[in-house]
Amino acid sequence: MDQPEDDFFALLREAQHRLDAGFAGLPPAPLPEMGSEAANVLDEVATRLHDNYPYGHPLYAGQMLKPPHPVARAAYALAMSVNPNNHALDGGRASSAMEMEAVAELAKMFGLPQHLGHLTSGGTFANLEALWISGQLLPGCAIAASDQAHYTHSRISGVLRLPFVEVASDRTGRMDLAALECALEAGDIGTVVVTLGTTAIGAVDPLPEILALQKKHGFRIHVDAAYGGYFTLAGNLGSEARAAFDAVAQADSIVVDPHKHGLQPYGCGAVLFRDPAVGRFYKHGSPYTYFTSGELHLGEISLECSRAGASAVALWATQRLLPYSRDGEFARGIGKGREAAIAFHRRIASDPRFIAPVAAPQLDIVFYAVRSKERTPEASSELAKRVFECAGRLDLHLALAALPLRFFSPETFPGYPSGNVTCLRSVMMKPEHLTWLDRIWQRLDEATTAAIS
Ligand SMILES: *Cc1c(COP(=O)(O)O)cnc(C)c1O
Numbered sequence: 001m002d003q004p005e006d007d008f009f010a011l012l013r014e015a016q017h018r019l020d021a022g023f024a025g026l027p028p029a030p031l032p033e034m035g036s037e038a039a040n041v042l043d044e045v046a047t048r049l050h051d052n053y054p055y056g057h058p059l060y061a062g063q064m065l066k067p068p069h070p071v072a073r074a075a076y077a078l079a080m081s082v083n084p085n086n087h088a089l090d091g092g093r094a095s096s097a098m099e100m101e102a103v104a105e106l107a108k109m110f111g112l113p114q115h116l117g118h119l120t121s122g123g124t125f126a127n128l129e130a131l132w133i134s135g136q137l138l139p140g141c142a143i144a145a146s147d148q149a150h151y152t153h154s155r156i157s158g159v160l161r162l163p164f165v166e167v168a169s170d171r172t173g174r175m176d177l178a179a180l181e182c183a184l185e186a187g188d189i190g191t192v193v194v195t196l197g198t199t200a201i202g203a204v205d206p207l208p209e210i211l212a213l214q215k216k217h218g219f220r221i222h223v224d225a226a227y228g229g230y231f232t233l234a235g236n237l238g239s240e241a242r243a244a245f246d247a248v249a250q251a252d253s254i255v256v257d258p259h260k261h262g263l264q265p266y267g268c269g270a271v272l273f274r275d276p277a278v279g280r281f282y283k284h285g286s287p288y289t290y291f292t293s294g295e296l297h298l299g300e301i302s303l304e305c306s307r308a309g310a311s312a313v314a315l316w317a318t319q320r321l322l323p324y325s326r327d328g329e330f331a332r333g334i335g336k337g338r339e340a341a342i343a344f345h346r347r348i349a350s351d352p353r354f355i356a357p358v359a360a361p362q363l364d365i366v367f368y369a370v371r372s373k374e375r376t377p378e379a380s381s382e383l384a385k386r387v388f389e390c391a392g393r394l395d396l397h398l399a400l401a402a403l404p405l406r407f408f409s410p411e412t413f414p415g416y417p418s419g420n421v422t423c424l425r426s427v428m429m430k431p432e433h434l435t436w437l438d439r440i441w442q443r444l445d446e447a448t449t450a451a452i453s
Contacts, residue, residue, distance in 0.1 A: 062398050080310050082309075086311075167180050171407060191221070196248065225255060226256060399425045
């Protein structure tokens with residue numbers, strides 16, 4: 001075992017003793033024995049888990065994945081020994097209080113003067129809650145989102161039995177304002193989903209201009225910042241993205257996923273409402289849940305019933321260690337990923353073997369096509385898959401994504417006005433990606449040479 005893991009378990013053991021001390025007055029009730037059979041099972045688990053990409057390593061530069069911060073992992077493990085349920089105060093008093101504090105930090109990060117919100121199992125459920133509230137306030141009115149919005153928005157609308165309208169995006173992946181205005185004039189749109197950081201390419205929809213349209217047409221605005229939300233702390237955004245993040249507090253609801261850029265274990269999304277009065281829609285009089293005090297139980301403002309209190313504890317601990325200030329270490333980490341993405345994009349753009357998109361990265365996602373002599377999307381897609389495989393053999397793990405041809409200049413694939421091309425894609429979400437850029441590039445270079453020959 002290497003040194004950092006030893007330190008991790010030493011710190012965890014110390015904290016566990018402190019936690020156990022709080023219950024030392026009780027008669028002993030030992031845990032079930034963990035004998036050799038349990039050791040065998042754990043050994044098997046460890047071996048099974050070899051079948052994973054090395055998500056924590058900087059040479060994993062593929063999908064939107066990164067391991068939680070060690071303090072989050074330790075806090076989560078500690079909380080697991082209590083296993084609180086943040087449905088009700090009876091299930092987790094301390095962890096419920098920590099959830100309220102952690103959610104207030106998220107609201108503060110976006111500049112919300114007041115809020116109602118809670119953690120969820122993830123971004124999908126958080127978006128479901130936001131759109132459910134939209135449907136409660138504006139029954140039967142449509143949800144509109146761009147063709148680059150997360151695929152779950154149309155499904156969520158279906159679950160909620162609300163009409164869904166897809167709005168075209170432009171060549172940079174942002175929602176097309178003319179297309180939105182057309183849709184607003186044509187139909188009964190109740191809510192516009194504004195994605196600040198699309199999952200595929202990190203495009204930032206033009207929120208200030210959409211707010212201007214809201215004055216004219218009147219609709220709710222839901223900001224889906226599941227992936228992109230934490231970029232509001234970055235000091236190196238382009239001016240359009242900066243303006244969009246600066247306007248977030250004017251949205252009616254916001255979703256952000258601490259389990260994406262917030263260094264949390266999976267199972268941690270968040271939904272925030274600007275108007276706390278929407279809490280009235282959550283009211284329920286269930287006789288079998290266990291509310292035994294007049295204080296607010298998180299289960300009274302959440303659609304999910306049982307929720308992991310450990311998630312809240314882990315998020316709270318991470319925020320204590322790495323506060324969400326614009327000049328803090330956490331913000332610098334977000335900015336570094338973006339810096340790495342811009343530098344990577346520049347190298348791609350100046351290498352004739354690759355084709356860079358028309359727009360530079362808006363956040364920290366880089367994507368590019370591979371140039372083929374046929375100049376067709378099919379041939380380019382095949383080459384991208386070969387580079388992906390060759391890179392994997394060199395321990396550089398990238399991702400593939402089929403993206404619209406319009407993201408590239410029209411002369412890239414002559415005779416192909418529309419369609420998709422399979423691209424290579426890297427989410428540069430670890431701060432270490434910046435210092436590893438040369439080593440990443442060297443492997444990409446080698447993989448590309450192997451794939452092309
Ligand atoms: C990831 C993502 C979601 C879905 O969130 P999950 O946590 O995976 O459920 C929704 N919207 C956007 C923009 C995302 O990036």
